[in-house]
Amino acid sequence: MATFTHVDFPEFMEDVKRLNPHQPEFVQAVQEVAEDIFDFIADKKAYHSERILRRIAEPDRIVSFRVCWEDDSGRIRVQRGYRVQNNNAIGPYKGGIRFHPSVNESVLKFLAFEQTFKNALTGLPMGGGKGGANFDPKGKSDREVMRFCQSFMTELYRHIGADVDVPAGDIGVGEREIGYMFGQYKRITNHFTGVLTGKGLEYGGSMIRPEATGYGAVYFLENMLKHTGRDLTGMRAVVSGSGNVATHAAEKLIQLGAKPVTLSDSGGFIHDPEGLTLEKVQWVKEHKTHRRGRISEYADAFKGATFHADQTPWNVPCDVALPCATQNELLGPDAKALIANGCIAVSEGANMPSNLDAVHTFRDARILFAPGKAANAGGVAVSGLEMSQNSARRSWKEEELQVMLRDIMDGIHHRCIAYGAQGDGYVNYVKGANIAGFKKVADAMLAFGVV
Ligand code: NDP
């Protein structure tokens, strides 16, 4: 019988780059995981010879489809839709749908890959997937968004199902879009099932799902601080984004005694040195969701606040930072600026907001750094609880779900420590999250043999 020689890290990455040309986000996400996994599996023969990481880094399948819709002026528009089903070793594919002009195969493959590890970390039985389209909801009427969502679902419905693949929201997809997509799924199939999460409360949604990602990212931050004998009281927080994740992160920071001083969108950031209040956060939520406004208008609405066009907030002095907008929004020089200005902890509300250079900078400076796959897992965790409620045809109370969310975030923190604690007490959360997530998926895959 032929003997298989182990592939080492450089060879593995060469292969990934060769097989995924022009997909920099996907290659970046794989590299961030592989850096830790190769160390971990050095003395574990089965993971090598069964080529587990290589298999996780090849999506189970990718569907790509045309989405046609008619705009309000009668013009026919053509968009490209996708669903990347990355891995279902531990449960049905699960992950959000993103509508943004920057969506392409690389972005969705990176997100589906990350989601596989994140979902494993929650402890719930969910595989990893992600979908979306290069559709820009900005400036579109409700009817245009409805027609687009219906057309998108008219193709997607055949690839998903409560036990197959359960999409949810992400950038550009919130309760409005989920409502239109769920309505179309039900109309086509005549099935009322938990095929999407993030639904409205009237038709099977879960309490605290909208809040869960941002709240969870702050709970994780609080856990990291507690582990080193500190808490959030009085901490100045720099937050990016002003959507679902950012506004709920800001809300929880305030409730726990911290002081968020920035928010942003793709036009720039606002700086409010006095700090946001719950009333100001409520204003932003309504402004962004109902009025579909821009964050620049915050500076007109609140005295003392300033707007900085085309800039990110990382140069504002702070104690803690929460990037909650999008991938690669925080680069090496930004990480250096944060550290130089006194930042002691970073919790990623977004997926892969820090590039590799920034991640290495945080780790080398030994500040507390929680990668998105651990810190923002609260959202998909409550999605998992929404699936349970739909299957059981019942709804849990808000207080019960609050306890479960905290419990899940505590569990993820423990798992990161179990695999990421260094000899000197420093916790490498990137390593801990990567290994804990990998191990669960890998062990399930080993049980299935070569499939
Ligand atoms: P939203 O659509 O609600 O908000 C996105 C925010 O990010 C907006 O402020 C948007 O500004 C900003 N943004 C988007 N793209 C860019 C860009 N290219 N440059 C600068 N700013 C940008 O999305 P979410 O809050 O749901 O998602 C934010 C991040 O959190 C994403 O990385 C997502 O994958 C991640 N995430 C979301 C979860 C959820 O439950 N919703 C769960 C886990 C992670 P603008 O309005 O100008 O576009």
Ligand code: 2IT
């Ligand atoms: O990135 C994410 O975890 C999400 N967008 C949420 C996925 C979900 O299925 O709730």
